[in-house]
Amino acid sequence: MTETIVRDPKAYKSDLKPIWCPGCGDFGVLAATFRAFSELGLDPDKTVIVSGIGCSGRFPGFVTSYGYHSVHGRALPTAMGVKMANPDLEVIAVGGDGDGFAIGGGHFPHAARRNIDITYVVMNNEIYGLTKGQVSPTSQHDQKSPSSPFGNTESPLNTMATAIAADASFVARGASFRAKELTELILAGINNKGFSFIDAYSPCTSFNNTTQIWKDGVRYLDESHDPSDRAAAFARALDDPMTLGVYYKHERPTMVDQFEALKKAAKPSTADELLDGYALGLTAA
Amino acid sequence: MTETIVRDPKAYKSDLKPIWCPGCGDFGVLAATFRAFSELGLDPDKTVIVSGIGCSGRFPGFVTSYGYHSVHGRALPTAMGVKMANPDLEVIAVGGDGDGFAIGGGHFPHAARRNIDITYVVMNNEIYGLTKGQVSPTSQHDQKSPSSPFGNTESPLNTMATAIAADASFVARGASFRAKELTELILAGINNKGFSFIDAYSPCTSFNNTTQIWKDGVRYLDESHDPSDRAAAFARALDDPMTLGVYYKHERPTMVDQFEALKKAAKPSTADELLDGYALGLTAA
Amino acid sequence: MALPDITLQLAGESGEGVISGGDIFTSGAGRAGYWALTFRTYPAEIKGGPCMFQVRIGANRIKSIGNHTDLLVCFNQEGFDLQHETVGPEGIIIADAESCKVTDEFADRSFEVPFSQIAEEAGGSRRGKNMVVVGTVCGLLDIDTTALEQLILARYAHKGDVGEANIASLRAGGDNARQNLPSVLNVDKPGPAERERILLSGNQAIVAGSLHAGLSYYAGYPITPASDILESLAARLPRHGGVAIQTEDEIAALASVLGAGYTGAKAMTATSGPGLSLMSELIGLAGTAEIPAVIVDSMRAGPSTGMPTKTEQSDLNQAVYGSHGEAPRVVIAPTTVDDCLTCAVEAFNAAETYQVPVILLSDQSLSHRLETVERPDLSEIEVEDRLTLADVASGNGASPNGDGNSAYPRYKLTESGISPMPIPGTPGSYVSTGIEHDEQGHPSYTGEIHQAMQDKRWKKLDALAAGSRVTVTGAEKAQVGILGWGSTEGAAIEAAELLAAEGVTAATFYPRVLCPLPVDRIKKWAEGMDVIVVPEVNYTGQFARMVRSDCEVPVVQLNQISGRPFTAKQIADFITENVKTAAGAAA
Amino acid sequence: MALPDITLQLAGESGEGVISGGDIFTSGAGRAGYWALTFRTYPAEIKGGPCMFQVRIGANRIKSIGNHTDLLVCFNQEGFDLQHETVGPEGIIIADAESCKVTDEFADRSFEVPFSQIAEEAGGSRRGKNMVVVGTVCGLLDIDTTALEQLILARYAHKGDVGEANIASLRAGGDNARQNLPSVLNVDKPGPAERERILLSGNQAIVAGSLHAGLSYYAGYPITPASDILESLAARLPRHGGVAIQTEDEIAALASVLGAGYTGAKAMTATSGPGLSLMSELIGLAGTAEIPAVIVDSMRAGPSTGMPTKTEQSDLNQAVYGSHGEAPRVVIAPTTVDDCLTCAVEAFNAAETYQVPVILLSDQSLSHRLETVERPDLSEIEVEDRLTLADVASGNGASPNGDGNSAYPRYKLTESGISPMPIPGTPGSYVSTGIEHDEQGHPSYTGEIHQAMQDKRWKKLDALAAGSRVTVTGAEKAQVGILGWGSTEGAAIEAAELLAAEGVTAATFYPRVLCPLPVDRIKKWAEGMDVIVVPEVNYTGQFARMVRSDCEVPVVQLNQISGRPFTAKQIADFITENVKTAAGAAA
Numbered sequence A, B: 001m002t003e004t005i006v007r008d009p010k011a012y013k014s015d016l017k018p019i020w021c022p023g024c025g026d027f028g029v030l031a032a033t034f035r036a037f038s039e040l041g042l043d044p045d046k047t048v049i050v051s052g053i054g055c056s057g058r059f060p061g062f063v064t065s066y067g068y069h070s071v072h073g074r075a076l077p078t079a080m081g082v083k084m085a086n087p088d089l090e091v092i093a094v095g096g097d098g099d100g101f102a103i104g105g106g107h108f109p110h111a112a113r114r115n116i117d118i119t120y121v122v123m124n125n126e127i128y129g130l131t132k133g134q135v136s137p138t139s140q141h142d143q144k145s146p147s148s149p150f151g152n153t154e155s156p157l158n159t160m161a162t163a164i165a166a167d168a169s170f171v172a173r174g175a176s177f178r179a180k181e182l183t184e185l186i187l188a189g190i191n192n193k194g195f196s197f198i199d200a201y202s203p204c205t206s207f208n209n210t211t212q213i214w215k216d217g218v219r220y221l222d223e224s225h226d227p228s229d230r231a232a233a234f235a236r237a238l239d240d241p242m243t244l245g246v247y248y249k250h251e252r253p254t255m256v257d258q259f260e261a262l263k264k265a266a267k268p269s270t271a272d273e274l275l276d277g278y279a280l281g282l283t284a285a
Numbered sequence C, D: 001m002a003l004p005d006i007t008l009q010l011a012g013e014s015g016e017g018v019i020s021g022g023d024i025f026t027s028g029a030g031r032a033g034y035w036a037l038t039f040r041t042y043p044a045e046i047k048g049g050p051c052m053f054q055v056r057i058g059a060n061r062i063k064s065i066g067n068h069t070d071l072l073v074c075f076n077q078e079g080f081d082l083q084h085e086t087v088g089p090e091g092i093i094i095a096d097a098e099s100c101k102v103t104d105e106f107a108d109r110s111f112e113v114p115f116s117q118i119a120e121e122a123g124g125s126r127r128g129k130n131m132v133v134v135g136t137v138c139g140l141l142d143i144d145t146t147a148l149e150q151l152i153l154a155r156y157a158h159k160g161d162v163g164e165a166n167i168a169s170l171r172a173g174g175d176n177a178r179q180n181l182p183s184v185l186n187v188d189k190p191g192p193a194e195r196e197r198i199l200l201s202g203n204q205a206i207v208a209g210s211l212h213a214g215l216s217y218y219a220g221y222p223i224t225p226a227s228d229i230l231e232s233l234a235a236r237l238p239r240h241g242g243v244a245i246q247t248e249d250e251i252a253a254l255a256s257v258l259g260a261g262y263t264g265a266k267a268m269t270a271t272s273g274p275g276l277s278l279m280s281e282l283i284g285l286a287g288t289a290e291i292p293a294v295i296v297d298s299m300r301a302g303p304s305t306g307m308p309t310k311t312e313q314s315d316l317n318q319a320v321y322g323s324h325g326e327a328p329r330v331v332i333a334p335t336t337v338d339d340c341l342t343c344a345v346e347a348f349n350a351a352e353t354y355q356v357p358v359i360l361l362s363d364q365s366l367s368h369r370l371e372t373v374e375r376p377d378l379s380e381i382e383v384e385d386r387l388t389l390a391d392v393a394s395g396n397g398a399s400p401n402g403d404g405n406s407a408y409p410r411y412k413l414t415e416s417g418i419s420p421m422p423i424p425g426t427p428g429s430y431v432s433t434g435i436e437h438d439e440q441g442h443p444s445y446t447g448e449i450h451q452a453m454q455d456k457r458w459k460k461l462d463a464l465a466a467g468s469r470v471t472v473t474g475a476e477k478a479q480v481g482i483l484g485w486g487s488t489e490g491a492a493i494e495a496a497e498l499l500a501a502e503g504v505t506a507a508t509f510y511p512r513v514l515c516p517l518p519v520d521r522i523k524k525w526a527e528g529m530d531v532i533v534v535p536e537v538n539y540t541g542q543f544a545r546m547v548r549s550d551c552e553v554p555v556v557q558l559n560q561i562s563g564r565p566f567t568a569k570q571i572a573d574f575i576t577e578n579v580k581t582a583a584g585a586a587a
């Protein structure tokens, strides 16, 4: 963890007032992000926050940094483009559980497999906030909602297990109301070279108010847990989902590293060099 | 396993000659399917095979049964529609590794979460056959291909681990050249009530000829493996990927069962009953 | 003098009960015999932010949102600031005495009422503010509140004495109005109802229509303003063994709808623009594999995420031309709430009859407006089913697949282009496919087969183009023809009435089926018009361009993208100001 | 008599070396100074199935595939069966003596050659069959094979003595032809080349153009006929720090291209119809958030999966109208292989200058045909870059974000609609978004802002519509005007020449930018034409409809969907047969 504190957390707060409901967990995630940015001394001009659509998708607007508010579900491939086109940028992707695991769920394993060096923070409220309370892939079985009036027939997706199965480089769970620890997780995620995934419990006070249940229920991974042990991490993920902490870590060359290594192998690449290859060499005829 | 053998395997062979290359593994998967159908005595008029696009996607055309050749990546949601609209049908989804885990990968965890009672057979050749040999999500790291001329920069997706993380009801790996065992896996998958996933190694002799490597390398899960232990299944999935057998089983109410249970709770549902609810009751005025 | 109808606006902050007050007033007015039509704006935020509820009521059927506000009730200062410009020259303002000051220009036609204070005194809580507002309005307009009170009691039956308190607030508001406010506003009393009336929204009507048509499979992904279709069906469809599934995205929704349609089920999905875009590829599959499906698109303001809570008619191009290659589809646009029900049934009928995907184009204003309509007689709305192989099978027991293991010729080239469809579970197995194919569904890439199959797929729609429903008002010869689609019809008809009052003859023409367009009938009608105006709530004039290209008829575009529906006056004014002078001028 | 050019077809089974033989012949003919243009059909299967290679060579530039086959070489019976109908009235057939019998009608103009036997004798293996074929053709046409032999040696340098054996087969084929076949066919000898010539495909030209324009980020998902763009760039882009990524689908591809474009990179993706459909939603985002991007669509026959290896021009509607709402974009269609290079650069220029997504519409026939062109002088093809905030920043050190933490007004309403774009990594932070927004990118849902922003986004393209490139042949006044787009241009120009020979004056007009259409120039040109014909390889006449609606000019459609490009004769015949008599008749 770096100690270079060059900016006040408030320096990252934008002029735009968050539109979130009173008590929404996203406020806590935003605050933890400010603190993590501050501790890392991130330069707002060199930082990009990418999001999809949802209440949580409005996040970039509230941060002083570059931002990219994409369409629903496309935060991860967008972030890949940003990072791979300009590896000097610090890239954070954020979004909701629906954005990330329903419509955008197809992108997740590939971001992990590629090991794109970005940090992905999901504000998991186990509900669709912005569209007024339908169940999401992380909603509980039997949960009632406008779209599941007699109880959810689907079982929740285990995001920790999913990320470990995809071999994400850093896999952790935090909570919006555990400010200090969430700050540390975001910080560790950013510092991790590779694809870092943080599932942050972030209650939706309007449509799925789990604030109390989660506040009462969360506990931390015990000291003995070895995050380098993938099978053990998976086993822990199957335990009590309300367990917070770093489940899994697997550092390895990032996507940027790997493309860097291709430079020498690649073929001549100017347009002229290419056309040379198609020349008819008429002098020989 | 049912013993009702009412049809010859050949009865399921359609008039259309497979267009696959000589030695293509898909022939073996097709043959195993015929045998499994035959052992189950499936009625071709009550069986639907759904596929996406790829060499493997042409599969339904070679079977005498109903078939549905969808667009690339959409076999699973299509199969859900078929099954949920008509639960009496036996529904099998088939396709390639690219179809199922690249473009269609976003549907997989949800098919598993919902526990749609279908069997999904992926003909995994670790390559894009139909488009002539580009890497797929299951291709090996460093593998050379037209789209990865200096070696694949991405790490392969572990399909067994992915399916176990998604809590698929039945998770197994087979191989096209292990005819008897593959037949049994398909049979067990169909017999399993719930979402059954079978990853069948199926070499592409034209663009990624792994025939010999796989023939030499495959082995079977040992007897001691307990498929009801999810964490253990995951640990096995991280071991040698060339291990065949049933990794994981988790029987529970299927999607059809769950909707059946909603019947009583649901509100009056004829158009007239609905309009009654909007009536102004003018007599009261 | 009593007006034939009046337009009321309630404006305030989200959370003050503006919308619920408006809803309950509308229901109450409906029960008291008035016809109503509403329009509302939501804030972008989930909680807080300005919101507005507008309702126009009258003694006769209401066709549009009203040209200006006759009575604006401001819950707070922002309500006044944002909405006072809509108030007509004779319009009245009632402002919350505690929080709102009107500007000088309204000094002589505005009144202050201490809403919260009255609520507290009468019902014991300042939260009854919106009920005081409703009571005030009823008092001012002399609307009987008996029905309204019953409604309130019923609605709060399980909430202790909230109902009683609300009624007390309502009455106190009415008493205050009758005592302290001059009776400046009067609306004609409605006569007795000839047929039963109902009050519902466009989306509710679509749900009712789909159930009437025989819907049994629904899949959709939440999106404003279509989510309530999913929600309503989730509560109902399972009753008779149907299913309503919230999928992981719109692609899965339509893929599964096509899977269900393939098995013989009547299946539907509903979405808005972004979802329709994602469905592009599968719409082409449905057209090619000839699978019936209904896709509801409740349009909102685009492009991209755009303005999700605002109305617009800007997805027509995507509906008609979206998807690569050239795949047939039907596009139907309802014009009113009851028409939503009829069009939903017609959408299923077209899907079934022609074995095509049908896109039903509603919009935010139509999907979410409450409108009083005569209760449709469902027995009069015919339901059609597809031609199945079982329908045509001779019953001689011979296998439809012929001998051996050959596939049934599901894509048989017939005169009409329509081929009998085997239903899985019954004899006649074949492979449904989006690859170009011969009659048996076998992949085939010859130019001859491609031509024959495109001919087959497209010619199916000829009958529909010739016979689709159209509504026309006005004479066969007129100075101005208003040619439009969807929810603008009411405003267009009223605009024609306004023009008539100014001595301009005007006619309207609204086809329901926009693809295939009833080209011949449009051309014929156009011959009688001196000039044709096409009003659309979009930027580029999508329908106008289609008319120009398909009918080769010159038209004048009238476009606005304010996020609100047209008023009749907007259309009439445009015509008097721009069109009479130069037929080629556009706004 | 020597012909100015001849059309050769090789027809046989996939796996017999038909395509590779054709390729090598084309390269050899090219090196011998002939101009060439090829067309090929692939089987649906990966291995096996009929395939055909067609090449037209001549002493001057070749513009289209040729009206009929002058020389058909049949590798087997199926080759004859499938292709003999294309043979012209004077055309010659050479059939494999072992496996192919021609029908009587060709008795007096066909010859048998025992290809495999000659190969075995000369090169020691029957697999040299295709080289014997190439040698036979060269012998018959008296084409010098020196360059060809060098080419073969180079190509098989690492394969032991395969090269030598192939050359032996080639020579044996030639010797046999000279000895045993009558010299019935002659083609004009080419003169010396004035400028260096190259032989490449449309897709290769697009790759070259994109590199010239400064491409540094490519992402794509494999799909026929666009995959080779990904493959070529994967081998090259990393050289200077660029990346080419195979994504999990087309949505991810375009999403990442927009992410890259947002950071200032020139970024591209390439796909075919199904992928373009999937990109619909994100194309709207690019238009709304104003992010430059280039999307290559190499069209294949649709709808749906359709006929993936066949050509068609049927994605124009999707390119121009795809995506919900109304989002601006540019659509550019190259007409020849060298034009692919130029248009690729123009696509990047338009994307950068106007901050919009640009769709480059190629098609299977153009993407995969080999064509001899003069080597473009890249220094003459100007490259444009976007207006960045750094370009306009005053350099006084003041923060572009103003005081405090407010966002830079990235969507500033300017005269031209183009606003300077801050590049992440430099000052000027803001949020790029597809939600309707004010100048600072903050979400805003008022009608005024929506109108202002739509005006801004759309008016950017006015300058492009006025100044885009167009190629015209023929006089300003003509009996027939051929108005088209894309790869039909060569056939159209040749059709005009054929018509001229029959005394009909004809002109051609091919705009490169189809959206926004150069309406004024089309109208002006149209005034000089008695009748206008629009040839398109599609079913509904998509471009014809656009011309009718946007230019209000009547046109006659000429459509075919055979999976093959037009021949000049097809167009000319249609015009002589249908158009002169009745201007309104269409095919």
Ligand SMILES: Cc1ncc(C[n+]2csc(CCOP(=O)(O)OP(=O)(O)O)c2C)c(N)n1
Binding pocket: A053, A054, A055, A056, A057, A072, A095, A096, A097, A098, A099, A100, A123, A125, A127, A128, A129, A130, A131, A136, A204, C221, C222, C223, C224, C250, C274, C275, C278, C305
């Ligand atoms: C393609 C598309 N489909 C649907 C929507 C509607 N939509 C907006 S946000 C959202 C889901 C919100 O849930 P989540 O991602 O969990 O975010 P939250 O609001 O809970 O933070 C949906 C369905 C959309 N904007 N685009």
Ligand SMILES: Cc1ncc(C[n+]2csc(CCOP(=O)(O)OP(=O)(O)O)c2C)c(N)n1
Binding pocket: B053, B054, B055, B056, B057, B072, B095, B096, B097, B098, B099, B100, B123, B125, B127, B128, B129, B130, B131, B136, B204, D221, D222, D223, D224, D250, D274, D275, D278, D305
């Ligand atoms: C939307 C879309 N994108 C791309 C393609 C092209 N395509 C067809 S099959 C295929 C992948 C084939 O690989 P796989 O799924 O592994 O099947 P296989 O051929 O190996 O059996 C691709 C990319 C397509 N048909 N549709």
Ligand code: SF4
Binding pocket: A019, A020, A021, A023, A024, A025, A026, A055, A056, A125, A129, A130, A203, A204, A205, A206, A207, C046, C047
């Ligand atoms: S609806 Fe829920 S998630 Fe959205 S802002 Fe409100 S509390 Fe937060």
Ligand code: SF4
Binding pocket: B019, B020, B021, B023, B024, B025, B026, B055, B056, B125, B129, B130, B203, B204, B205, B206, B207, D046, D047
């Ligand atoms: S290309 Fe590969 S996967 Fe396709 S048919 Fe041939 S061997 Fe099988």
Ligand SMILES: [Mg+2]
Binding pocket: A054, A096, A097, A098, A123, A124, A125, A126, A127, A128, A129, A136
């Ligand atoms: Mg959520």
Ligand SMILES: [Mg+2]
Binding pocket: B054, B096, B097, B098, B123, B124, B125, B126, B127, B128, B129, B136
């Ligand atoms: Mg594969």
